[in-house]
Amino acid sequence: MNVTDRLINPVLEKEFRLRMRSVKSIVAILSYLVAMALLAFGFLYVTMNDYGMQAFNPERSQMLFYFITGSQMVLICFMTPGLTAGVISGEREKQTLNILLTTRQSSASIILSKLAASLSFMVLIVIATLPLYSMVFLFGGVSPSELISVFLFFLFVMVMLGAVGVFFSTMFKKTMVAVILTYGFTVVIYGFTGLFAIFLSAILPRGNMLAGYVLGTNPMGALLSLLNEDFSREVFGRASSLQIWHIFVPFYTLVTVLAILLSIRYLRPILRKPAGNGKQ
Amino acid sequence: MIEIKDLTKRYGSFTAVDSLTMDIAKGTVFGFVGPNGAGKSTTMSILATLLAPTSGSAKVGGFEVTEHPGDVRRLIGYMPDFFGVYDNFKTTEYLDFYGASYGLSRAERKKIIPQLLELVNLSDKAEFYVDSLSRGMKQRLCLARCLVHEPELLILDEPASGMDPRARIEMREILKELKLMGKTIIISSHILPELAEMVDEIGVIEQGRLIAKGRVSDIQQGMRANRVLHIRLLEREDEALAMLAEEPYVSMSYLDEQGIHLHFGGTDADQAALLGRLIGHGYRVVSYSEAQTNLEDVFMEITKGAKLS
Numbered sequence: 001m002n003v004t005d006r007l008i009n010p011v012l013e014k015e016f017r018l019r020m021r022s023v024k025s026i027v028a029i030l031s032y033l034v035a036m037a038l039l040a041f042g043f044l045y046v047t048m049n050d051y052g053m054q055a056f057n058p059e060r061s062q063m064l065f066y067f068i069t070g071s072q073m074v075l076i077c078f079m080t081p082g083l084t085a086g087v088i089s090g091e092r093e094k095q096t097l098n099i100l101l102t103t104r105q106s107s108a109s110i111i112l113s114k115l116a117a118s119l120s121f122m123v124l125i126v127i128a129t130l131p132l133y134s135m136v137f138l139f140g141g142v143s144p145s146e147l148i149s150v151f152l153f154f155l156f157v158m159v160m161l162g163a164v165g166v167f168f169s170t171m172f173k174k175t176m177v178a179v180i181l182t183y184g185f186t187v188v189i190y191g192f193t194g195l196f197a198i199f200l201s202a203i204l205p206r207g208n209m210l211a212g213y214v215l216g217t218n219p220m221g222a223l224l225s226l227l228n229e230d231f232s233r234e235v236f237g238r239a240s241s242l243q244i245w246h247i248f249v250p251f252y253t254l255v256t257v258l259a260i261l262l263s264i265r266y267l268r269p270i271l272r273k274p275a276g277n278g279k280q
Numbered sequence: 281m282i283e284i285k286d287l288t289k290r291y292g293s294f295t296a297v298d299s300l301t302m303d304i305a306k307g308t309v310f311g312f313v314g315p316n317g318a319g320k321s322t323t324m325s326i327l328a329t330l331l332a333p334t335s336g337s338a339k340v341g342g343f344e345v346t347e348h349p350g351d352v353r354r355l356i357g358y359m360p361d362f363f364g365v366y367d368n369f370k371t372t373e374y375l376d377f378y379g380a381s382y383g384l385s386r387a388e389r390k391k392i393i394p395q396l397l398e399l400v401n402l403s404d405k406a407e408f409y410v411d412s413l414s415r416g417m418k419q420r421l422c423l424a425r426c427l428v429h430e431p432e433l434l435i436l437d438e439p440a441s442g443m444d445p446r447a448r449i450e451m452r453e454i455l456k457e458l459k460l461m462g463k464t465i466i467i468s469s470h471i472l473p474e475l476a477e478m479v480d481e482i483g484v485i486e487q488g489r490l491i492a493k494g495r496v497s498d499i500q501q502g503m504r505a506n507r508v509l510h511i512r513l514l515e516r517e518d519e520a521l522a523m524l525a526e527e528p529y530v531s532m533s534y535l536d537e538q539g540i541h542l543h544f545g546g547t548d549a550d551q552a553a554l555l556g557r558l559i560g561h562g563y564r565v566v567s568y569s570e571a572q573t574n575l576e577d578v579f580m581e582i583t584k585g586a587k588l589s
């Protein structure tokens with residue numbers, strides 16, 4: 001075996017090849033870019049009408065950055081489950097999974113390759129939106145380090161949603177069920193946790209940090225805290241240096257690791273030692 | 281090569297495989313016959329490490345399937361009864377992917393893939409997309425796929441289902457070649473006569489139990505010993521019947537609208553001599569033929585004595 005053989009996992013290579021060949025992928029990339037571009041230019045159009053070209057200052061440019069980033073975050077939550085919730089159940093439905101499972105590929109390498117392949121596709125899509133951000137840099141107001149941290153955050157959320165999608169795909173026979181559950185999970189963490197945090201902050205006395213912790217499970221909340229340090233202070237109080245994303249990252253790292261480990265465990269049937277057989 | 285002992289698989293309270301015990305020697309082509317739902321695919325899935333047995337043991341090449349699934353996977357090539365292909369792959373890419381999945385190096389794959397395509401007669405389809413192949417071609421491709429890592433044991437679950445007669449004959453030729461290469465093959469079907477033509481040994485499974493197991497050569501001898509002759513004469517058939525009933529090797533004889541039926545236990549030479557005597561007595565013979573015997577009946581007859589399980 002030479003070096004490339006060892007580095008490029010066959011399942012990963014296969015996923016790349018098949019994905020890049022399907023028309024669906026191209027349509028996905030195109031529609032994502034069109035959606036992002038429409039949103040960005042829509043924002044520009046509206047603000048320019050209101051204030052005119054001169055008024056487009058760094059502050060407004062920062063607004064545009066927040067707007068693009070927020071939209072991207074929402075689009076990611078729409079795309080990632082669709083891309084990952086079918087990776088195992090899809091093979092099961094196409095009746096290719098059995099054959100794959102009789103090869104010498106380990107469960108871990110199958111699961112991780114599939115996750116990596118769908119995520120690389122998402123990364124490709126997100127990187128394809130970089131030119132949109134050039135508009136922001138044109139007008140200033142945003143530092144490259146902010147942009148980098150936002151992209152890292154995107155990557156983190158994609159890995160997490162992807163792992164959950166792969167988990168449901170492994171545990172449920174039907175892709176349809178896996179897709180619905182993954183979107184259900186997404187709706188819960190994007191919407192439900194946010195609403196719950198608002199509700200808690202309304203009924204709990206000032207200074208109680210529970211609402212902040214709940215918001216810490218919300219990607220939008222974590223993103224806001226990443227973009228604006230003052231946001232966390234509003235939730236956790238002036239004195240606290242705790243940031244919402246400080247809760248988000250460890251919590252979902254745990255979720256991601258668990259989802260991946262369980263997928264690896266349950267991909268193949270658990271071949272227990274039959275009862276009555278002594279140790280050989 | 282395969283040692284199955286008291287293998288049982290239950291789905292809830294339903295027993296799909298019921299304390300199955302059998303051995304298959306290295307180099308044997310074993311046919312697994314049984315009606316729908318008999319438990320053939322279940323047994324084969326367990327051997328292919330895809331299904332956990334409820335109890336009992338199954339060993340492939342000395343490795344217990346539940347304990348050393350990795351070693352078993354290295355030894356076997358498995359073709360499921362229903363399988364899909366990755367449509368966006370070309371034929372060679374398809375084989376290349378599985379070769380790589382078995383850890384073959386690029387050079388090894390480059391070498392073996394053309395040989396495999398040659399073996400299954402798909403060389404001219406090497407650069408075609410897999411979804412453009414016909415069903416029979418996909419089946420042959422899947423068979424080639426099973427062979428990519430040169431396994432010692434092939435587990436083929438109804439590999440000829442949905443194939444036209446010509447494709448079946450081709451499949452039989454391929455299996456013959458594989459047998460010559462020294463592979464052990466276990467192959468399932470619910471058609472005994474078809475299977476009997478390509479295997480050495482047959483096991484009959486019904487409702488999860490192995491009810492008979494025997495060598496095909498024994499069956500063929502049994503068939504010879506139990507053949508039924510069908511004779512038609514121009515006239516005087518009842519007279520001839522009386523004469524034939526006295527002949528040696530004739531165990532039973534009767535006459536109906538179709539002519540005379542004889543259960544005949546002699547050799548081919550005895551059968552020819554009998555025809556000579558008929559003609560010698562002046563009977564005008566219109567037809568003298570062996571009736572098709574029912575393979576299933578003979579098989580069950582032969583294997584009835586051997587107590588299994």
Ligand SMILES: Nc1ncnc2c1ncn2[C@@H]1O[C@H](COP(=O)(O)OP(=O)(O)OP(=O)(O)O)[C@@H](O)[C@H]1O
Pocket residue numbers: 291294295296314315316317318319320321322323361470
């Ligand atoms: N996942 C399952 N859950 C419950 N019952 C099952 C399951 N898989 C198979 N069975 C049952 O086990 C029995 C054996 O099935 P199996 O597929 O092994 O039969 P078979 O001999 O291969 O039949 P065929 O000739 O139709 O392929 C059947 O009665 C089937 O209904």
Ligand SMILES: [Mg+2]
Pocket residue numbers: 320321322361437
């Ligand atoms: Mg079957």
